Amino acid sequence: xxxxxxxxxxxxxxxxxxxxxxxxxxxxxxxxxxxxxxxxxxxxxxxxxxxxxxxxxxxxxxxxxxxxxxxxxxxxxxxxxxxxxxxxxxxxxxxxxxxxxxxxxxxxxxxxxxxxxxxxxxxxxxxxxxxxxxxxxxxxxxxxxx
Numbered sequence: 001x002x003x004x005x006x007x008x009x010x011x012x013x014x015x016x017x018x019x020x021x022x023x024x025x026x027x028x029x030x031x032x033x034x035x036x037x038x039x040x041x042x043x044x045x046x047x048x049x050x051x052x053x054x055x056x057x058x059x060x061x062x063x064x065x066x067x068x069x070x071x072x073x074x075x076x077x078x079x080x081x082x083x084x085x086x087x088x089x090x091x092x093x094x095x096x097x098x099x100x101x102x103x104x105x106x107x108x109x110x111x112x113x114x115x116x117x118x119x120x121x122x123x124x125x126x127x128x129x130x131x132x133x134x135x136x137x138x139x140x141x142x143x144x145x146x
Contacts, residue, residue: 004061006032011064014108046074054080068107096126
């Protein structure tokens with residue numbers, strides 16, 4: 001599995017924690033920023049990363065900002081992206097199992113690094129169940145083709 005990782009200024013510290021976790025887990029990843037101190041715009045990071053997932057260059061992505069909301073909204077504008085805003089372990093498992101999410105959004109100002117790491121582990125390790133859920137994902141894909 002190959003994971004793209006990005007944040008804006010509000011999520012850069014949590015992104016660094018997640019990068020360390022991915023490295024410890026042996027998960028291949030690429031960090032697309034930001035590493036700056038000043039304010040940046042979350043769409044400038046979320047959109048290019050989501051496009052890389054949609055094109056198949058990466059299997060999944062993790063996006064982090066202050067709340068996760070801006071990253072999630074931006075990523076979901078890209079056709080083929082199913083980005084889930086997650087701040088608990090149950091939702092991380094459910095969004096993979098039921099929604100086949102391919103992008104995870106989290107908020108550094110909402111959760112701490114310990115919980116974020118547990119969320120990432122659950123999200124990375126949970127397979128898509130398929131079945132009735134696949135039918136629902138297909139309906140979304142059909143709508144995107146309009």
